[in-house]
Amino acid sequence: MVLNDLKELQPAHYALGVVIVGLLLRALFFTRGTITRHGQPIKKPPNTLPLVGNGIQFLQSRWKLFHWFAKCERQFGYETVQLTVPTLPPGVLIQDPRNLEYVFKNEGVFTKGTFVKGRSWDLFGNGIINADGELWKVQRKAGLSFLNTANLRVLTDVALPQYLFESVDDLRSHAGGEDVVDLQHVFHEITTKLMGKMAYNMEMHADDEFSTSFDYASGGTAERFQNPLWQVTEIFFGSKLRKSIKIVKDFGQRIVSKAVRDKADGTCNSSKVKEVLSQESGDKLDQISGSLIQSLLDAIGNEEMVADAALTYLSAGRDTTGQALTWTFYLLMRNPEATAKVRQEVQHCLSEQQEAEEMERPNPTLFNPISTPYTMAVFYEALRLFPPIPFEIRQCTQDATLPDGTFLPKDSVLVWCLWAMQRSKITWGENADDFRPERFLSEDGSKAISRSTSEFPVFNGGPRTCLGKKMAEAIAVQVIATMAWLFDFAPLDDRERVSKSSLTMPMEGGLPVVVKARSMGAEIKAGTAAKTVN
Numbered sequence: 289m290v291l292n293d294l295k296e297l298q299p300a301h302y303a304l305g306v307v308i309v310g311l312l313l314r315a316l317f318f319t320r321g322t323i324t325r326h327g328q329p330i331k332k333p334p335n336t337l338p339l340v341g342n343g344i345q346f347l348q349s350r351w352k353l354f355h356w357f358a359k360c361e362r363q364f365g366y367e368t369v370q371l372t373v374p375t376l377p378p379g380v381l382i383q384d385p386r387n388l389e390y391v392f393k394n395e396g397v398f399t400k401g402t403f404v405k406g407r408s409w410d411l412f413g414n415g416i417i418n419a420d421g422e423l424w425k426v427q428r429k430a431g432l433s434f435l436n437t438a439n440l441r442v443l444t445d446v447a448l449p450q451y452l453f454e455s456v457d458d459l460r461s462h463a464g465g466e467d468v469v470d471l472q473h474v475f476h477e478i479t480t481k482l483m484g485k486m487a488y489n490m491e492m493h494a495d496d497e498f499s500t501s502f503d504y505a506s507g508g509t510a511e512r513f514q515n516p517l518w519q520v521t522e523i524f525f526g527s528k529l530r531k532s533i534k535i536v537k538d539f540g541q542r543i544v545s546k547a548v549r550d551k552a553d554g555t556c557n558s559s560k561v562k563e564v565l566s567q568e569s570g571d572k573l574d575q576i577s578g579s580l581i582q583s584l585l586d587a588i589g590n591e592e593m594v595a596d597a598a599l600t601y602l603s604a605g606r607d608t609t610g611q612a613l614t615w616t617f618y619l620l621m622r623n624p625e626a627t628a629k630v631r632q633e634v635q636h637c638l639s640e641q642q643e644a645e646e647m648e649r650p651n652p653t654l655f656n657p658i659s660t661p662y663t664m665a666v667f668y669e670a671l672r673l674f675p676p677i678p679f680e681i682r683q684c685t686q687d688a689t690l691p692d693g694t695f696l697p698k699d700s701v702l703v704w705c706l707w708a709m710q711r712s713k714i715t716w717g718e719n720a721d722d723f724r725p726e727r728f729l730s731e732d733g734s735k736a737i738s739r740s741t742s743e744f745p746v747f748n749g750g751p752r753t754c755l756g757k758k759m760a761e762a763i764a765v766q767v768i769a770t771m772a773w774l775f776d777f778a779p780l781d782d783r784e785r786v787s788k789s790s791l792t793m794p795m796e797g798g799l800p801v802v803v804k805a806r807s808m809g810a811e812i813k814a815g816t817a818a819k820t821v822n
């Protein structure tokens with residue numbers, strides 16, 4: 289991204305050089321606390337260089353950085369190692385689930401801090417992902433009240449099937465020919481519509497100006513975590529980032545203004561959610577929307593803060609889930625035996641409960657984490673290998689000592705890389721690199737079982753556990769089961785897919801595939817046979 293903006297660089301070379309050297313000198317003479325374990329210095333990871341420490345690793349592409357974190361994990365196992373980057377506070381990479389459990393339990397000590405907030409402030413401001421203390425609590429409470437059981441049911445029983453089948457119909461129109469479809473765009477469209485309509489009462493699409501600007505802003509914000517000199521480089525290369533953030537922020541303001549108007553008109557009322565569930569006809573979605581934004585408005589008076597909060601929720605729910613589905617289908621296409629098992633599970637649900645003809649247009653609400661445990665396990669396994677939030681950072685508000693004895697002075701930064709931890713052979717066994725959904729199934733295969741949050745922190749843990757975990761799981765099983773049942777997807781090539789710079793895990797270049805609608809003849813016969821036997 290920065291390189292793309294090189295064109296903007298004109299007379300600035302000299303000034304940039306002076307500032308960089310100045311910052312490096314400042315870093316060298318800057319006195320810091322020392323990280324120790326039982327009074328001894330802790331180990332440094334591979335490729336640590338004099339003066340620049342691990343700075344060069346952080347400037348590489350994120351994909352290379354993930355692999356470097358994984359290399360550290362393979363070399364040091366659960367041992368905490370030191371991270372040194374000029375100009376940044378002292379840091380560690382934690383890899384031991386016991387340490388992570390301690391971090392989750394001591395939320396007040398290990399906060400987002402100025403390190404995280406300073407970098408993501410422009411985009412998220414006071415939004416929940418950035419907030420600590422009371423500001424965090426009030427947003428969490430509002431979110432919890434929105435994501436209650438009734439809302440979740442509306443989401444899964446009404447909204448999702450509608451948007452899912454809009455995408456199914458679109459895919460059918462491309463099936464069978466030479467058309468290339470970007471599956472990432474398909475899933476992003478579903479989650480964008482869902483979060484936009486349900487949470488904000490807005491018609492949103494994956495290629496809206498807001499969505500593309502957010503995408504860019506997320507990439508630029510993520511680069512700030514890898515580039516210690518971002519404040520300097522952005523002076524010269526940051527105009528597109530600034531423009532994107534402005535578009536995103538203006539959109540946020542519009543959402544809030546609309547919600548305030550809706551509130552004044554009385555067109556938004558969260559109790560309507562329940563009414564809607566009992567209605568037989570009409571556009572149910574038109575009557576349930578606005579709940580989240582209304583909860584936020586009720587909880588936080590300040591409109592600017594509500595705008596930040598709303599945007600944060602939108603991004604937390606939309607991108608993570610859409611991208612997780614993309615990686616899931618990437619893995620399913622590479623593992624046809626797993627796709628076959630998902631289809632068997634769908635067949636079982638349909639043959640027990642549906643008329644044979646309905647196999648062509650299955651009711652997605654039949655698929656849930658209980659009725660389709662294997663599909664759920666496929667999703668968990670994809671989240672393990674390609675975590676939508678691939679690394680996390682916290683900062684110590686006071687001196688702290690981790691369970692393994694590592695002493696962290698106040699302001700130290702802690703990093704855990706989910707990409708690496710979720711590939712640890714110590715935690716996951718020798719086949720940690722393989723796609724094996726069975727690891728998330730009970731022995732008899734009848735239940736999907738997750739792991740402790742410290743071993744499998746994909747939805748975070750402790751008081752800041754993801755608020756949308758259940759929603760994401762419900763969306764995932766419906767989408768995976770329905771799409772895998774109705775279509776054969778073939779990748780355009782066998783290239784390994786990588787993630788582009790972002791706060792989450794978008795696939796670089798999307799996931800181009802060729803689509804074929806599956807012939808239901810054999811399945812209908814098998815389903816009818818199963819019904820007759822029963």
Ligand code: HEM
Binds near residue numbers: 608677757
């Ligand atoms: C596969 C999908 C998802 C994954 C992997 C995921 C993962 C995470 C993770 C790791 C965090 C902690 C982030 C941090 O504090 O740095 C988080 C927080 C959060 N997630 Fe999710 N998420 C997913 C879907 C959703 C959905 C659908 C929603 C719906 C609204 C959502 C709402 C939130 C919120 C509000 C937070 C902030 C919680 C807090 O700070 O108290 N997420 N999520």
